Amino acid sequence: MAEDQKLAIFRGYWKFKSNVHKIWGVLILLTLVTAVEVILGIIKPEVLVHSHFLGMKWLNWIFIILTIVKAYYIAWDFMHLRDEKTSLRRIIVWTGVFLISYMVFILLFEADYVHNVLKEGFIAWNF
Amino acid sequence: MDSTVTTVAEENVWDGGNKPLGASYGKMMIWFFIVSDSLTFAGFLVTYGFARFKFADSWIIADEVFTHVPFFHGSYPMYYVAFMTFILIMSSVTMVLAVDAGHKMQKKKTTWYMFLTVLGGLIFIGSQAWEWATFIKGDYGALETKGGRIIQFQAADTGERLALKDFAKTIPSERVNHERRNGVWYYGEKELPSYSLNEVIEGVKADPNVVVRVEKLNERGEKTVLSREESLKKLDETVGVVEGANLIHNEYGNRLFADLFFFITGFHGFHVSVGIILNIIVFFNVLLGTYEKRGHYEMVEKVGLYWHFVDLVWVFVFTFFYLV
Numbered sequence: 001m002a003e004d005q006k007l008a009i010f011r012g013y014w015k016f017k018s019n020v021h022k023i024w025g026v027l028i029l030l031t032l033v034t035a036v037e038v039i040l041g042i043i044k045p046e047v048l049v050h051s052h053f054l055g056m057k058w059l060n061w062i063f064i065i066l067t068i069v070k071a072y073y074i075a076w077d078f079m080h081l082r083d084e085k086t087s088l089r090r091i092i093v094w095t096g097v098f099l100i101s102y103m104v105f106i107l108l109f110e111a112d113y114v115h116n117v118l119k120e121g122f123i124a125w126n127f
Numbered sequence: 128m129d130s131t132v133t134t135v136a137e138e139n140v141w142d143g144g145n146k147p148l149g150a151s152y153g154k155m156m157i158w159f160f161i162v163s164d165s166l167t168f169a170g171f172l173v174t175y176g177f178a179r180f181k182f183a184d185s186w187i188i189a190d191e192v193f194t195h196v197p198f199f200h201g202s203y204p205m206y207y208v209a210f211m212t213f214i215l216i217m218s219s220v221t222m223v224l225a226v227d228a229g230h231k232m233q234k235k236k237t238t239w240y241m242f243l244t245v246l247g248g249l250i251f252i253g254s255q256a257w258e259w260a261t262f263i264k265g266d267y268g269a270l271e272t273k274g275g276r277i278i279q280f281q282a283a284d285t286g287e288r289l290a291l292k293d294f295a296k297t298i299p300s301e302r303v304n305h306e307r308r309n310g311v312w313y314y315g316e317k318e319l320p321s322y323s324l325n326e327v328i329e330g331v332k333a334d335p336n337v338v339v340r341v342e343k344l345n346e347r348g349e350k351t352v353l354s355r356e357e358s359l360k361k362l363d364e365t366v367g368v369v370e371g372a373n374l375i376h377n378e379y380g381n382r383l384f385a386d387l388f389f390f391i392t393g394f395h396g397f398h399v400s401v402g403i404i405l406n407i408i409v410f411f412n413v414l415l416g417t418y419e420k421r422g423h424y425e426m427v428e429k430v431g432l433y434w435h436f437v438d439l440v441w442v443f444v445f446t447f448f449y450l451v
Contacts, residue, residue, distance in 0.1 A: 019227050027220045031213065038209040041190075041450050049348065060451045067446040071439055078223045078435045088148040088158075095162055100169040107173045111180030118181070 006082050009073070026077045033066050055112075157429045161436045164398075168440050171391045172447055178383040185276075185342040187380040188350070189449050191288075195261050208449050211254045212441065218247025219438040222406075226431045229424025234413065237427060241410040244434065248403040255396050262388065265371025267291065268320070269378040270327060272364040276342050277380050280331070281352065283338045291368070294337050295322040295330040320368040328362050342380050388448065395444055398437050405430045 008015040016022040048059035076082045081089045190204040225240030268291035269279045280289040331337045339358035340350045369378040377385035409430045418424045
């Protein structure tokens with residue numbers, strides 16, 4: 001951890017007096033986000049379940065985006081990437097982001113293709 | 128420029144003790160590990176995504192699977208796993224507090240926070256063991272068809288799920304569990320299911336209120352329920368009774384779901400277990416004053432990075448197995 005710690009989140013909108021305060025603040029944020037996810041998961045609003053964007057339910061998009069938000073705060077504040085040098089942070093984050101996005105793209109595309117083959121091709125798989 | 132160039136005198140560059148990117152050797156290495164391990168987990172989760180997209184119109188609905196809470200009867204999807212998630216986040220918080228206390232050289236505080244972190248990890252891993260046990264034991268029971276698909280049962284009037292024991296007939300039969308003492312040429316046999324295929328089929332035929340639900344999802348994203356006539360016809364395709372889930376059969380639906388559930392949450396659970404062991408070692412080192420003598424608590428920070436990573440992975444596992 002670098003000696004000087006950055007004690008604000010939300011680009012400086014939420015400032016904290018000390019590192020310990022910041023930790024509790026981030027806990028509140030993470031708990032809140034998880035609570036929203038769980039509540040949405042239990043009630044499953046009709047509007048979000050039956051409308052789609054890029055072939056996926058809006059509800060699922062919301063879940064995935066909220067997950068990435070949580071991942072951001074865990075990495076930035078708990079793993080204190082916020083206090084590391086910019087270059088170290090970029091090496092860590094972008095390596096993962098590039099490789100994982102590529103993998104997600106290529107495999108899900110292929111899976112969708114396989115799905116269509118099973119559905120429309122002359123292959124009996126459900127007999 | 129400050130971020131990439133080391134600012135020590137030229138002759139010291141190769142003498143060791145340098146900290147490129149402002150990170151010590153140990154910290155750099157734990158980051159190497161974390162980046163590569165996150166790619167491993169990403170690979171597993173994308174595999175899950177592949178299976179799910181491949182069987183997009185017949186995948187398991189997670190809310191129907193993980194509905195149990197210890198000591199409570201009834202169906203409460205989500206609550207228990209939300210509790211597990213909270214426990215893990217909480218133990219991440221105590222970990223980061225331990226790192227902070229270590230940074231300020233406060234031995235007593237660090238010790239307590241490490242202790243709480245270990246405790247949180249143990250509660251989490253215990254919960255996961257319970258979750259596995261419930262998943263393996265099964266809920267309602269189902270039949271498997273020739274094509275390896277699962278058919279489940281529900282009441283035609285109320286639409287409630289029916290367990291095999293609700294309608295299966297008891298037919299006296301000779302079939303007993305084959306045990307070792309009954310033969311030299313012994314082929315292992317798992318425990319027989321509570322009901323034979325015949326008993327279930329006769330039970331369905333006898334009770335006009337029982338209908339079959341198949342894996343296929345309808346346009347509302349729910350499992351398709353067959354009419355009574357179709358249900359009876361569907362019974363001809365069945366080959367066996369399935370209760371619970373393992374790596375070969377899965378009463379909840381697609382077997383790939385069970386395989387990947389065991390594999391991914393198991394691999395994560397393994398990471399948590401390793402994390403607990405590392406935390407315990409660091410806890411004792413803090414207690415013995417090892418880091419006090421060393422002059423810094425960097426080891427707490429390094430094991431903390433690993434622990435947060437485990438939490439980070441769980442956040443994704445939680446989303447992809449329970450929410451989406």
